[in-house]
Amino acid sequence: MRTKLLDNLIWAGKTWFASPSDKTDNDVDIDQGRYGASDHDDETDDDDGKDMSSGRSSTTYSAGSSERSEDEEVDDARQRSAGPSRPPGRYLDTPQGFSLVATTTPSTHEQIHEHVRKDLAGRATSTSFTSAGPSSISNLPAQTPIEATKSGQTEISDGFEFERYAERIRDLRKTDYPALRGESQVTFRTSCMCTARDETDADLQSLVYLSILIDITYLDTSASPPTPTSLISQITTKLTSQLYTNPHSTSYSGTRTAEEIDRVREKVMLDLFGVKGEEGWDLVFTSGTTAGIKLVGECFFGKEAEGREYVYLDQAHTSLVGVRGYAEAEGKGKSRAISWNDLVDGSTGRQESAGDRLVGIPAQCNASGRRYFDNQLFPRLRDNDRKAPIKGARTYYLLDAAAYLSSSTRMDLSIISHDDAPDYVVFSCYKLYGYPTGIGGLLVKRQSSEVILRGKTYFGGGTVDALAPRSNWTMGRQGVTDVLEDGSVDVHGIIGVGQAEDVYDRLFGSLSDRSRYVRMLLGQLVEGMADMKHAGGQPVIKLYMESQEATRCSRLREGEEMAGQGPIVNFNILHPSGRVIPPNEIDRLACIQNIHLRSGRHCNAGFIVNHLLNGSEHDIIEQYEQGVGCDQSANGAVVTASLRVSLGIHNTPEDVDRFLDFVRRFWKHDKSEVVQTAGTTPNPSSESYRLEQIMVYPIKSCAGQSLVADQDWKLTPHGLEHDREWILIDRRTGKGLSQKKYPRMALVRPRIDLDRRVMVIQAGQQAVTVDLDEDDSLPTFATSIQVCVDTVTPTGSGRYEAVDRMLSDFLALPCALARQVGPGRHSKLGDPSNDRVPLLLSNESPFLLLNDESVRRVSSWIQEGGEVETIAKAASFRGNFVIDRPMARRDGKNEQAFAEDTLYRLHIGPHTFIPLGACRRCQMISIDQETGEKAPETFLAIAKRRRDERGRILFGTHLMWRQEEEPDSERAVVRIGMDVRMIKQ
Numbered sequence: 001m002r003t004k005l006l007d008n009l010i011w012a013g014k015t016w017f018a019s020p021s022d023k024t025d026n027d028v029d030i031d032q033g034r035y036g037a038s039d040h041d042d043e044t045d046d047d048d049g050k051d052m053s054s055g056r057s058s059t060t061y062s063a064g065s066s067e068r069s070e071d072e073e074v075d076d077a078r079q080r081s082a083g084p085s086r087p088p089g090r091y092l093d094t095p096q097g098f099s100l101v102a103t104t105t106p107s108t109h110e111q112i113h114e115h116v117r118k119d120l121a122g123r124a125t126s127t128s129f130t131s132a133g134p135s136s137i138s139n140l141p142a143q144t145p146i147e148a149t150k151s152g153q154t155e156i157s158d159g160f161e162f163e164r165y166a167e168r169i170r171d172l173r174k175t176d177y178p179a180l181r182g183e184s185q186v187t188f189r190t191s192c193m194c195t196a197r198d199e200t201d202a203d204l205q206s207l208v209y210l211s212i213l214i215d216i217t218y219l220d221t222s223a224s225p226p227t228p229t230s231l232i233s234q235i236t237t238k239l240t241s242q243l244y245t246n247p248h249s250t251s252y253s254g255t256r257t258a259e260e261i262d263r264v265r266e267k268v269m270l271d272l273f274g275v276k277g278e279e280g281w282d283l284v285f286t287s288g289t290t291a292g293i294k295l296v297g298e299c300f301f302g303k304e305a306e307g308r309e310y311v312y313l314d315q316a317h318t319s320l321v322g323v324r325g326y327a328e329a330e331g332k333g334k335s336r337a338i339s340w341n342d343l344v345d346g347s348t349g350r351q352e353s354a355g356d357r358l359v360g361i362p363a364q365c366n367a368s369g370r371r372y373f374d375n376q377l378f379p380r381l382r383d384n385d386r387k388a389p390i391k392g393a394r395t396y397y398l399l400d401a402a403a404y405l406s407s408s409t410r411m412d413l414s415i416i417s418h419d420d421a422p423d424y425v426v427f428s429c430y431k432l433y434g435y436p437t438g439i440g441g442l443l444v445k446r447q448s449s450e451v452i453l454r455g456k457t458y459f460g461g462g463t464v465d466a467l468a469p470r471s472n473w474t475m476g477r478q479g480v481t482d483v484l485e486d487g488s489v490d491v492h493g494i495i496g497v498g499q500a501e502d503v504y505d506r507l508f509g510s511l512s513d514r515s516r517y518v519r520m521l522l523g524q525l526v527e528g529m530a531d532m533k534h535a536g537g538q539p540v541i542k543l544y545m546e547s548q549e550a551t552r553c554s555r556l557r558e559g560e561e562m563a564g565q566g567p568i569v570n571f572n573i574l575h576p577s578g579r580v581i582p583p584n585e586i587d588r589l590a591c592i593q594n595i596h597l598r599s600g601r602h603c604n605a606g607f608i609v610n611h612l613l614n615g616s617e618h619d620i621i622e623q624y625e626q627g628v629g630c631d632q633s634a635n636g637a638v639v640t641a642s643l644r645v646s647l648g649i650h651n652t653p654e655d656v657d658r659f660l661d662f663v664r665r666f667w668k669h670d671k672s673e674v675v676q677t678a679g680t681t682p683n684p685s686s687e688s689y690r691l692e693q694i695m696v697y698p699i700k701s702c703a704g705q706s707l708v709a710d711q712d713w714k715l716t717p718h719g720l721e722h723d724r725e726w727i728l729i730d731r732r733t734g735k736g737l738s739q740k741k742y743p744r745m746a747l748v749r750p751r752i753d754l755d756r757r758v759m760v761i762q763a764g765q766q767a768v769t770v771d772l773d774e775d776d777s778l779p780t781f782a783t784s785i786q787v788c789v790d791t792v793t794p795t796g797s798g799r800y801e802a803v804d805r806m807l808s809d810f811l812a813l814p815c816a817l818a819r820q821v822g823p824g825r826h827s828k829l830g831d832p833s834n835d836r837v838p839l840l841l842s843n844e845s846p847f848l849l850l851n852d853e854s855v856r857r858v859s860s861w862i863q864e865g866g867e868v869e870t871i872a873k874a875a876s877f878r879g880n881f882v883i884d885r886p887m888a889r890r891d892g893k894n895e896q897a898f899a900e901d902t903l904y905r906l907h908i909g910p911h912t913f914i915p916l917g918a919c920r921r922c923q924m925i926s927i928d929q930e931t932g933e934k935a936p937e938t939f940l941a942i943a944k945r946r947r948d949e950r951g952r953i954l955f956g957t958h959l960m961w962r963q964e965e966e967p968d969s970e971r972a973v974v975r976i977g978m979d980v981r982m983i984k985q
Helices: 046-052 070-082 106-119 135-139 162-176 199-205 229-241 252-273 289-300 340-345 377-387 450-455 480-484 491-508 511-530 549-557 583-592 605-611 618-625 653-667 743-747 798-811 852-864 937-945
Strands: 009-012 015-018 058-061 100-102 184-190 206-212 281-286 309-313 334-338 357-362 395-400 424-428 440-445 464-468 473-476 541-543 568-573 598-600 642-646 685-696 713-716 726-730 748-753 758-763 766-771 780-782 785-787 790-792 795-797 815-819 847-851 881-884 903-908 911-920 954-962 979-984
Touching: 162 229, 162 491, 162 511, 229 491, 252 281, 252 440, 252 491, 281 289, 281 480, 289 357, 289 395, 289 424, 289 440, 289 450, 340 377, 377 395, 440 480, 450 480, 511 541, 511 568, 511 653, 568 583, 583 598, 583 642, 583 653, 583 937, 605 618, 605 642, 653 937, 743 748, 743 798, 748 798, 758 798, 766 798, 795 798, 798 815, 847 852, 847 911, 852 881, 852 937
Parallel strands: 309 334, 309 357, 357 395, 395 424, 847 881
Antiparallel strands: 009 058, 009 100, 015 206, 184 206, 281 440, 424 440, 464 473, 541 568, 568 642, 598 642, 685 881, 685 979, 726 815, 748 758, 758 766, 780 795, 785 790, 795 815, 847 954, 903 911, 903 979, 911 954
C-alpha cells in the first residue's frame, strides 16, 4: 500500500479518505468521505449536545524526509494513530481551518502558510489538486478576507506592545496548553467503503483515514479557565519533594504541613487582596465560593436569626441568592432583592428591621461582566448606613468575588479603609488558575467575625478543644480559622494554590500586562460584534453590556482601564426581523466547530429577568410549569436565555477572529435566507410521489430497520408498530443513552421479525434474540427517565440479561434495555386545539417525513463547496417515510426540493397524514449511520441554508396519522411503493 501521500501535507478540516492507488509521489488526490446522520428521536436532547465538541483543525504537518522508506512511514503513521499526541510541525491559526494542500518543498509551506493567514476566511474549499511547488498556491480558491481588524494594536504610551504579548501567548499555547490543541489520527482500513468483493482488489480498496481536529477555541473562561501544564508540573514537584500530612497531627510532618498552610494563607491574602493577617484579616479555606457563602449564611442566620434580614442584589449568582433559604427558615428572618440603584442610593436601610442585616453583593455580574466593585463602592455604602442607622443593629456586607477575580484581575482592599471594607469576601481558586479545583476561601474581617462565630452550631474535627461524649459539654477553639474550618482542610489543594501565583507571574508577566492584554482582546471582540450587520443594515448581535462599553470599544482596543466591565460579553444573535435566535441553536453549531462558549441563564436569573424579560418573572415561572427548559419557551415567542463569551489570558486574537467569523458564516444574512414553513404559501397545489423507503427504529437512538418491498407494516396513532419502543438505560445514572453522546450506538442494529415474533439485536459479530411477547414469569423493573421535558417509565426485564451483557460490552458502559409498552406522553407540536398526539419514546412526533429531492439538494450544497464525492444520505436524518418523485419525472434539478415545507396534507395510499411542523435538527446529523463516526459536512450544509426566522435548523416534517380505521384493521398498514400525494398550501 503506497503511503507517500503522508509526506509534506498541509491538511485540515475534516476526516479525509485518501485512496493511494494510481498516485505518484508528487501527485495527491484527496477525497472527502461520506457523512450522515440525525435522529428525530434525539433532536431536542440539548443536554447531550456538547458531546459533539471535537471539531476539525487547521494543521501543518510534515511526515519527514521523502527519502524515508514506505515501511518507516507506515510505522510512524500507526504510532500516531495510537494516541492523541499532535504530529510534529507548525499549526496554522486560521479562523476555521478548512484547507487541504499537498506540497513538495519547505518554501512552499511558508508561502501557503502566509497565503492562508492573510487572504483566507479559514476554509479553503478545494479538496484535490496536484502540488508543483510554489505555483500550487494559485490553485487555492479566492476567499473573503478576515473581517475582524487586527491592526492598530501596537505600542502605546506605557510601552506595552499587544502583538508582542500576543506572540508570547501563542508560544505558551504550544507548550503549556496541549489540551487546547487539535488531535491528529491516522488509521488504516481495508475495504471499508469498497464495492468490490474480490480479495485480490484489497490493495486498491485500502484507504488511509486522515483525521484532524481543529484547535479548541475556548471562550468560557469565566466558568473555568484551562490550566497551564507548568502549574501542574510545579505543584507535582512541590508535593513530591516533601511529605505533607494531616495538619492536626503533632508529628514533625504534620507540624510542617500546618506551618505551610499558614504561609499560604498569608500569601493568598496578600497576592489576591493586598491585605495581611496582622492588619485584622483572616482567611478560611473552603471548597469554593458556594461553600463560603453557605458558611456565612448558615452562621449569620443560625442561633440568633430572629429579626435578621438578608438583602441581595437581584442580579446575583444563584449561590448568593440561595442565602435567603437560611434567612427565611422557620420564619425567623426575612429576605428581599433590591436593584443596583436602590443599593447605591441607600435603600437597604429604608425598610424596618429589628436585627442585623446581611447584604449580598457580587463584585462582578457573572452573566454580563458588569463590575459593581470599585474603590468607592463600600465607602459609599458605609456612608449610607451611617446616614440611616439601624437602631441596635448593624449591616454586614458579603462580597462574592468569584467572577471578579481572574488570571488578569486582583482585588486590592488595602486602598480601602479597614472600617469601610466588606466584612466577608468569598472566592474560588480555580477561577483564577484553572487548578486546583475544589479549593476556595472566605476572607473575614476580624472585627466582623463575632456575629458568625456565635451563630455556628456544628463542630467537626480540629474545631474543638475538648468535649464530653455523653453530656452536652463542648469547648470549642477560639480563632476564626480554628472555628470555621471543620475537619481536615484540602492540604494538597492549598499547597497547589501556594504555587499558582508564582507560576502565572513567570509565564504571563506582570498583572498590569495581563490586564491590558485581556482588555484589548475584549475591545477587539466587542468592536467586531457591534459592527456586524445583516445585508439590510440590521444588527446581527444584541449586546447586553450594562456598563456601556459597547460604545467605547475603541478605548478598550487601546487597553484603557475600564473599571466597569470585566472580560465577559453577554449577547444574543438576531434574525434580520429582530427576533432572537434561541441560544441553544447557536451553541449546537458552535460545538460542531469546536468553539466553547456558554448558553443558558448563567446561574443568574436576575440578569435574564432584567435584560430579556423587561423585569417580569412571569415567563420563567410559566415555562417551568410547562416543563420547558432555559432556552426554549413553550409558545416559541419568548427566549429566556442568552449566550456568553468570556476571555482569559490564554486567548489569542485568532480566537476572537475565529468566533466572529463563525457568527458571520452561519448567522449573518447577506440575502433573504428564511425557510418557509407550512401555512405561509397560498394557492393549494398537489404533487405526486412514491413511497421509496420505510424505516423503523425499534431501539431509540440505535440503527434503523429498512423494510423490504411488499412488506406490510402496521400504523398506530403513536407511530409505526414497534418504532422507538425500547431504550437503552445507563445503569450508572438511570438516564437514557443517546447516539449524540455515544455514536457507537449507530452500530447496534435491531431487527423486528414479525413472523417469528422476535427482535434480533446485532452488535458487531454478536447477536441476541428477544421475544416480542411479554413473559410475566420473569422479574421486571421500572425506571423513570426524561424524554424531552416528559417523564416516562419504561420497564426492564430479566429476559433482557443477555442483551444487556452484549451491549454493555459493545458500548463499553453498563447499560440495560427497557421497553415502553404503551404511550405515556403526547406531542407538543401542531394546533393546541387538536387532540393531543400520543408518543412512545420519539421526541416530538409519531412519524417523520423526508423528501429524497431535498436530500439531493443538500448533496449539491456540499459539492458546491468542492466536496465532489461527498453526498448527503437520507439515513442521516432518520426519518420514517422517504418519498421521491417517480423516476420518469426526475429532471436532475431537484426543483421540488423542500416542497414539504409548505405541506398541508399528505396521502400515502389510503392514509391521510397531517403535518405538525418542521423537524429541528442537531448534531446527530454529524454521525454516519453506517460507521458510527463523526463528521460535520451535512450538518454544516443545512446549518447555513436551512434556518427559519428563529434561527432553528430545519429538515424534514413531523406528521400525525389521521386515523380513519381501527389500528388492528388490515387496512392500517403501509408498504414500499405506495402512491403518495402531497397537498401543499
